[in-house]
Amino acid sequence: MVTAVQNGTETGMRELTYTTAAREALDEEMERNPRIFVVGEGIGERGGNFNTTLGLYEKYGPERLRDTPIVERGFIGMCTGAAMTGTRPVVDFMFLDFALDAFGEMVNQIAKIQYMSSGRLEMPIVLRGCIGIGGSSATHHSGNYYPIFAHLPGFRVVVPTTPRDAKGMLKTALRGSDPVLFLEHKLLLNAKGEVPPVEADELIPFGTAAIRRPGTDATVVAIGAMVDKSVQAAEQLSQEGVEIEVLDLRSIAPMDEETILASVAKTGRLLVVDEDFQPCGMGAEISAVVMEKAFDELDAPVQRLNGVFTPVPYSPVLENAVTLSREQILQAMRDLMAE
Amino acid sequence: MVTAVQNGTETGMRELTYTTAAREALDEEMERNPRIFVVGEGIGERGGNFNTTLGLYEKYGPERLRDTPIVERGFIGMCTGAAMTGTRPVVDFMFLDFALDAFGEMVNQIAKIQYMSSGRLEMPIVLRGCIGIGGSSATHHSGNYYPIFAHLPGFRVVVPTTPRDAKGMLKTALRGSDPVLFLEHKLLLNAKGEVPPVEADELIPFGTAAIRRPGTDATVVAIGAMVDKSVQAAEQLSQEGVEIEVLDLRSIAPMDEETILASVAKTGRLLVVDEDFQPCGMGAEISAVVMEKAFDELDAPVQRLNGVFTPVPYSPVLENAVTLSREQILQAMRDLMAE
Amino acid sequence: MSVVTGGGLDLTTEQALWLLREMLRIRRVEEALARSYAQGLIPGACHTYVGQEAIAVGVCAHLRSDDVVFSTHRGHGHALAKGAPAREVMAELFGKATGVSKGRGGSMHLFVPEVGLMGTTGIVGPNILQATGAGYSFQLMKTDQVSVAFFGDGAVNNGAFHEGVNMAAIWALPVVFVCENNQFATEVPFDYATRNTDVAERARAYGIPGVTVDGNDVLAVSEAAQAAVERARSGGGPSLVEGRTYRTRPHAEGMRDGGYRTVEEIDAWKQRDPIADLEVRLLDRGIATQEQIDAVRQEIEEVVADGLEFAKTSPYPEPDTAALHIYGAS
Amino acid sequence: MSVVTGGGLDLTTEQALWLLREMLRIRRVEEALARSYAQGLIPGACHTYVGQEAIAVGVCAHLRSDDVVFSTHRGHGHALAKGAPAREVMAELFGKATGVSKGRGGSMHLFVPEVGLMGTTGIVGPNILQATGAGYSFQLMKTDQVSVAFFGDGAVNNGAFHEGVNMAAIWALPVVFVCENNQFATEVPFDYATRNTDVAERARAYGIPGVTVDGNDVLAVSEAAQAAVERARSGGGPSLVEGRTYRTRPHAEGMRDGGYRTVEEIDAWKQRDPIADLEVRLLDRGIATQEQIDAVRQEIEEVVADGLEFAKTSPYPEPDTAALHIYGAS
Ligand SMILES: Cc1ncc(C[n+]2csc(CCOP(=O)(O)OP(=O)(O)O)c2C)c(N)n1
């Protein structure tokens, strides 16, 4: 399994925002494949609530950039049928919270149709949109929910954290035949980063974690908006002579056990940092896998650091109180080292 | 935390089926509280697809036993509003697979309204129905899904396995103010067992696991239809001098960490047996909790035994292949002892 | 095969016998399945289509093999009318490797994409949305294929109907929505589940054409379907066709059939048998002879006997195939 | 307060001034919130009700405090008209502990069950179902309370509308469904999202009464609402009231308002201001004097000034309260 090395020495790199990079991926793939179309509320002329489709309507027209009524179940079910009949829908659902109204379609249909048809039908559908806590979005616009989809067979689930990954993973999603949840943390949308030139046509495979910071003393697996905070905390700890290896999980399903286990074999200590809820979450799965496959390598029990187990409140003071700060991550790293 | 002792020496015990016991609970509580009503398809005159309401329509009439159109989202959302305004709905959804169409209502509304209203509104709603693999029910009638609800704040989730628990836990559900998922494994519906007399008015609290078989050499936490199979496997192993303690998790959320940890402290070994999928499932959560809180007590890594990670097929041969047999559980127990 | 009925008058013999053959094929397969269920040969649910044959057949008469159908829990009839081999449908219910879904699906999960049967479903509703999506594909790809959703009266109250029909309407998708109004959803009467039992009239709410036909008259169904399919194929957008019908067997095999409806009512509907009705009319009008009809009957007996034998003797799937094809190849 | 309008003619002065006061209260609160948003004092979303005041006020005029309202993302107006204190609504948007939801909710999650405001929602649709459920409670408990759902044109295409209205219809629940047809869902025009923009006509599909009114005429709204509320209260079942209106501010504060509609269109609707319109009519008909109107205006200025001060100076919630009340006491 290959973990992408992003050493910045590559040529032709451009600095793009996360959203721009993802939109470039969509544009390139739409140009390449006339069967790709996008549905969602305001993704036509308006260019998407998060500018996910800005400029594409002018280029590809209303059939391929299809504004919808407010019918999340409807358009996701609709796209299921489209995917079964030779086209490749991209559902731009704005917030994953809204798409929960289509959960039955996702779980009973999208995830099962390749299986039920014994592989005679494909399900190349991309479900994309925002997750995450931030900006006082409150409880109907802040959900994460990815472990739910990791729990169920049939989905590919990714949470890219860099512009480069956003582009490369969206391109991968748009070439595969499986349903993909492509989840964009709202606090990362405007983050900037280097993206290879268009000619590179880079596809970043699913099932690979990325090493964001090498280290030898402990491993941190972080997800989404927690990756940068964890890297920052690790840098700080580095000044004290402790070198933490930070992995960006980025592919939730399939999960890159190999890279995690290799890192734990090296460090003997593991902390999973996830803004999402703890019970039956990604940290639980990673902890259980390490328990099963690397018990003897552990110098200390695997620890989990999660957002508070509560619906997400609105007031900045409260919102802050339920998410994870760099300081909390740092403290958890120290605690792990002290074990 | 009390784990129910069911030693069979109590007086006035009656042998009832699981469904009859649960129906008795519903009947008693409906008699006690005129604000309880039931909705679902065919739960009126017909008495429910699984006889959950047999005879109650005659007793309580159509307003309290309300047949519905096929609108799972609709009636679950409807009952949300009812629960907010002073009544106590029981949603009899037949198969949990169907209720996924109401996932948005459950997650965004039911689970959050007590919180969002700062406790000024209550959400006393019981969502009940079948889960589980069996009888060639195929992929739209065999789902388990409980870890999904355990992952999210706001729900109480129970999977009773005995008639006594079915009755006692349904009564608890019908007296609390929280939303409860009351999940009945289809293979247990006709199971018989001792149930205390009506006068006992027994309420079985949530958050307690039950020790189904005491033991000293290893702990097995089992869920739903796996409990009996695990007890059987443990009995068999007992003939070889190995004494396995079998816990029936029964309360998925809240989960009885205390009883699990106490058992692991005693045995040093743990296996979680769950028909449901492995990733981010109950076994993952239990494994992670034991990792965090009892790492030093472990003589071997915690193991998970789950159903195969696939949509559930129809043909008995295939259905068998994806569920867990007594033999597989026995083998997993042996493997655990051999670690 | 395309049947031009024009009130059922200018039907060719070949076309007429196709309608008869298909209805008989469904009827006899269902009867054989019902017997097999009673004998314990079918391990899971079995919802038969007996009594409703005219709808699947009348509609599918106008579909090409590259047109697509999205069906329900009561889908054997749609599968057969769309061209699924009887033996493979039967083998599927027996849970055999030779079944249309290789034994993975059973009664409620029939997949024969090769003939445009894109699936039946154990959940009420989704197929309406999926049919709409197939229409979207055809519009985007600029083919002249048509997509059909069959669904019961019970699905009409569901949000999937509302959302699906509306989308098809606003985008003028090539979809035909066929409601099989058999007046009950399991045991719940349609006139309990809605205050407006006129399904075709719902079309108004979405600004599309709607029509009600006698769902036990295959020629009437065929005529309405022809108009709707042609409209869809020629870019005229979706329509809603309601067939009023009745299932004369219980909701599913093994279920009781009392309480919610009377024996008299069932008997009255059995008198309106769409197959017998067609035979009489073909003979009356001289479109077919008794010999031709008998030959069809004989042919179907053989098909069903063969199918039953095939279902019984086919092997079960290999257990180690149970988790294949969850993800695609790429 | 119950207003009997009878075409707006037999309105008492007191009733008339209530309508005016409530509309003005909403307008001025919204304007203050919009300014506060621009000043960065409101951390999250803010959807104002400016231009649509006549609907909330015309409907709530007929509701008792034990009647209940289930509202949307655009819910400030409903909350205020139902009796929520302006200062607490404003404090909520400021994220303060003194807000109606103690700062947990913000614009889209206002809860004031004490006055029957059972919540606003960030998700389009659920409130329609919940209002139906409140109606179910009232029917079961045999009270004469009434439940109201307010929702936009955008919600009409959603399955929640279809399923909720149908349930209320078949069980004759005491519910009033009020559609605020402001012709856009965010930037998507209603006539793009459906081929039948006549919302009231949808009532036919469910067998209940439906009526369209000028949503910028508070007296017209009030008259229609009165009939619907009385029908519900007296056991006559649900109705659907459609108010045709327009929001004259952007979908949410901070959003651009161009592209999907013209400045001319917005200006034309601003001319049809429901507040100015009522004032003129009250003066014309001699129901209120300029002094009385001025007094109301003055009163509202004070309410809003007080509210703003309250919102600004109130404390933030304590961080350690962030996870309270997830589960109930019992
Ligand atoms: C979402 C969902 N809810 C409930 C069921 C259970 N169920 C299976 S068939 C059926 C009745 C369907 O009635 P109708 O749509 O009229 O079809 P019919 O059986 O009459 O052909 C019900 C309620 C289901 N399969 N899916």
Ligand SMILES: Cc1ncc(C[n+]2csc(CCOP(=O)(O)OP(=O)(O)O)c2C)c(N)n1
């Ligand atoms: C289920 C869901 N989908 C999408 C959204 C995003 N959204 C918020 S308001 C809105 C438009 C609502 O339009 P309408 O119902 O007409 O109300 P209006 O804003 O015009 O008052 C949309 C699409 C949402 N909140 N919920």
Ligand SMILES: [Mg+2]
């Ligand atoms: Mg029916």
Ligand SMILES: [Mg+2]
């Ligand atoms: Mg609107």
